[in-house]
Amino acid sequence: MRPLRIAQVAPLYERVPPLRYGGTERVVSYLTEGLVESGHDVTLFASGDSLTRAELVPGARRGLRLEPLGYDPIALHLGMLLQVYDRASEFDVIHCHTDYLGLPLARASRVPTLLTLHGRLDLPDAHPVYRAVPGAGFVSVSDAQRAPLTGVRWAATVYHGLPPDLYRFHPTPGRYLVFLGRISPEKQTDAAIRIAVQAGIPLKIAAKVDRADAEYFATVVRPLLDHPLVEYLGEVDDGAKGELLGHALALLFPIDWPEPFGLALIEALACGTPVIARPRGSVPEIVSDGRTGLLCETEKQMAAATTRVASLSRAACRSEFEERFTVRSMVNAYERVYEAERVRAAVARTGKGKAMRASAAERVAGSA
């Protein structure tokens, strides 16, 4: 396809790519570098310490989580978005990853705005804001995510993708289960521990604890960590994560919330490791029940599933990842959406142009 001039607008909380955790900034990084690779002219609006081959326009000195408290994140994001739309004529499409904050500016702009929504959409406060800008195109990161938000123009669902060589394929199932990501009630770390104990299989927990979840960790999870089958590793980097996942029997994912997209799921698939999960949110779209994982409602069912999970083909898990969840498939999907948005905006402009010319001709005719 012909090269496009694309603005990528990232959140400012973490640099792009993030130093450690930071799902959105990580995906924006993969997408940005993939688009540059494809020959597009990409401008990345992000924190000033971001690393990219695109043109970087800093919206803050560095990722905000590194700053001492007292900054105003809304003002900083709004300032960045004002910069984006001041330069709108330089772009064919503006792709925002900053929730609804840029929408009032998108409404006043002739350049098409595409908004990828990364968070959950089942809380209604922002719905009227999303609906107020009918010109904007919305991208969901799973079909399940978009269900609660009606009345906007959904342009596509685009799944997240990872570099194919980030995690190595491990053909042989291991003898332990893994819990990955964040220790929190929604992620049901305590259920994961009970399931592993019930199944009598070791569980390795590689996860961080956010401040908001400190009490859950202290009162609910920590008392369960003493069990001899449970090992708590804290937060691990990509290298350690690959080894940990690759040598596991299965990823345990007993979430109890509508997770818009579970990155841990495709990390497991990339390693060839199947998933035992509760079918909430995006899970059934990412994990194929009976092929790349086993989807169960109860802890008892999940414990029982551990006896069957080794029979799933690890090669099938890796193929599923390579076909649907690489950076390349994500970039290709976004390229199609950008091109459709560009054409759509051009048609709208031409239509309006024709209408305006027609109306001017009528006025001239009327005044003659």
Added chain:
Amino acid sequence: MRPLRIAQVAPLYERVPPLRYGGTERVVSYLTEGLVESGHDVTLFASGDSLTRAELVPGARRGLRLEPLGYDPIALHLGMLLQVYDRASEFDVIHCHTDYLGLPLARASRVPTLLTLHGRLDLPDAHPVYRAVPGAGFVSVSDAQRAPLTGVRWAATVYHGLPPDLYRFHPTPGRYLVFLGRISPEKQTDAAIRIAVQAGIPLKIAAKVDRADAEYFATVVRPLLDHPLVEYLGEVDDGAKGELLGHALALLFPIDWPEPFGLALIEALACGTPVIARPRGSVPEIVSDGRTGLLCETEKQMAAATTRVASLSRAACRSEFEERFTVRSMVNAYERVYEAERVRAAVARTGKGKAMRASAAERVAGSA
């Protein structure tokens, strides 16, 4: 003056007027009712439980502080502001009290936006956002407040005003000092206690403790409350406040931050009670040193000032309030600003209209 169609846009945190504390919502209420009184056509965008003679457009069911946690205040405010600007053509002027959030919408609107800034402006994160909308007119609540924010169009300073009958004039000085408002390090509650103790005069503290200040209260203030000269009353309503202030020797206001406008100062003056204060932020504009109060830098000086403060004329304090800090003076000042903004916008439109017609004529001439 001729009646104007005015949109008043309040924060959603408290109803208008607020049930208890809530400086901005209280001022917006006084202003709104005063404008209705003057015959203007006022539309108030505020929480749905607000009480007003204007047309009320609810931006939320009720003041957000009454809601359980989990709401998204930015989304709710943005949703309200989108409603405001969707109806922009119904107004001569849009008067926002919601900081910078509406500015991207103001930029795209032909109706003039006036923004009263109620908070401190010495933190730079929002400055680029304020500067990005050269068409908007800004109102500061004191001259001191506006100093750090250059590069915007300051339309006026308008001081807050209170209803003249809200607090009764008390001609006789009492025998105790008062500390009013919020217990916090910036308000220097601990300094107030030390000053009163040093002067040997009783101190009554009528103030709330916000969650953010709980630690300061527990570790710094509470240990000082045991002193026999100190009485802690918690938060009090307007009636009790008037009696408390009116029977006081002086209001003690040893703040250590650039307070944009100290409502407690004009509450004291309304009662005829002079002020002993540190000259920070708006204080020297509100309190006339040696006439309606005594301005001192150190705690020692403030303790010494208690011996002189009874000699100040309480009648002069009340007159100062009546001349400069009533709802009427505030409403009159805003009326002048609105009219100036309306004329300014009309001139800009006419200018542009003339320019557009001229340009069209040139095109016709050129194509002939």
